Amino acid sequence: MSDSSTTNFTNPSTFILLGIPGLEASHVWISIPFCTMYIIAILGNFTILFIVRRECSLHEPMYYFLCMLAVTDMVLSTSIVPKMLSIFWTKTREINFNACLTQMFFLHCSSAMESGIFIAMALDRYVAICHPLRHSTILTNPVVAKIGLAVLLRGAMLALPCPLLARQWPYCRTNIIPEPYCSHIAVVKLACADIRVSSYYGLFVLFCVLGLDGIFIALSYTQILRAIFKLPTKDARLKTFGTCGSHICAILAFYVPGLFISLANRFGQNMPLHFQVLISNLYRLMPPMLNPIIYGVRTKQIHNRLLRLFAQKGT
Template identity: 75%
Template sequence: MQETPFCLRVGHLLPYSMSDSNTTNFTNPSTFILLGIPGLEADHVWISIPFCTMYTIAVLGNFTILFIVKMDQSLHGPMYYFLCMLAVTDLVMSTSTLPKMLNIFWFNSREISFSACLTEMYSIHCFSAMESGILVAIAFDHYMAICDPLRHSTILTNSVVGKIGLAVVLRSGILRLPYPFLARRWPYCRTNIIPHSYCEHIAVVNLACADIHISSYYSLFDLFSVIGMDVFFIAVSYTQILRAIFRLPMKDARIKTFGTCTSHLCAISALYIPDFFSSLTHRFGHNVPLHFLVLIANVYVLVPPLLHPIIYGVKTK
């Protein structure tokens, strides 16, 4: 028996007559309609308060990091350059989603053009991959500082840091390009209503009236080849770091050295745990309430930009 298309299954979630007004067949609609958080429409204003607060703190915190590093010459080193890259990435990723999300919550402004939706989709996935790549670079910086400190400054020169940053940008930009291109080629019919607060990849392509296995398989490949490989390289770095720490003769020295890594470990947890949880539940959590999936996806784009300046601001003098 053929499975009912996702676009039909969400019809009962629509709070107004749009489900009736958008039932004509079309291909590549001019606009999509974002529902916000389906099932929690009555609470949108209350939900917007913590969202807006988190966004404000994230913007202020990340701009503060950029300002302090720029003004303090003693911070012009590899670790702080990577932190600046992370701050810029956080600002772009959160700004690509939060303003539109707040428009939905406050003003019921739910329309988004097809091109803007694909641009938002690309920005979210591209800059999340950049965040992951920068965390790998920070892990390498910690590895060199702890395991081979005499060569740290000679290997991680400004030129090498710039090349690492460029490689992270190119990798993320190229590997995430298929998301909007594949989404654009699918035909969309019966509804242009996205049961989400932003143009998340799976939420958009699930509206297509076509076999979207290519998008789904590429998404899984991308998840495990990019995030999976990054986690692997971070794990290898920390294996070597822990071996070097345990070889230190004094307990106080071991604790102090490991303490330099705690900020990075917290940042890793803040990014990867929501990412894997959101990606896997969207694909396999068929019995998970839709509003819960959307909230988890929002946590993924909101929490890392909020926590990174707090984590590094508290742990770094």
């Protein structure tokens, strides 16, 4: 293993994932919360899919988008956690070069898709609150399907250049990645070439996902808030705003840490590496775990169906 990290090579057959550098002795203990978060994410998102599929009254655009978010969250967490746990538990740190690029694609595609789904959900809330009488005619099932396809294609198109760019660089210094998964910036930093194209493209994706998407969501909620404040009574305003509460919480859980991590990866040279990696991992795992909890607790329809499901099993 040591030879592979020091010998000159043009294209490594494998990369070495270090997990969380500096905290190797604590990997087993760190794996416990990570594994717990992954199990909660899988079970929670699967429960959302099960409830929406079973309840015909939930066959509406808002819940279709929620199902898309659940599937995306399961893909996102599954693309990184199994390999991460194998590093923590069995010290299996090698990952095939092509497998690394594949993981990179699904990681960044899922992240871009999640942002796109939040835009779709913001659009749904905008139409439902600002144009309630036209909601069913604007967001028909074919339109929702087209929005879902557009979100998928956009995520794939934004993510695909990442592994393609990473593949073309020569790697002649080391094949050791100081993370438990293959992110774009972590891989291309190992190249012994001018990687400004990859760096600029990473900033472009960051601008699209956290910048343009965030601006669109902010504009949508500006219009939503204007419509809410025009309602005649305080109870009506609170009830209408409550329908957006779960969406706002999920957005904040995704965008705020994402912006912090992205800036820290590029400009946080003085930040301890193990802290950067640990926080980055938590950011990847927190939204898939929190989203089903947020929507399950704050969305009355799903909350009631979930309680009814457990009551039926109890009897």
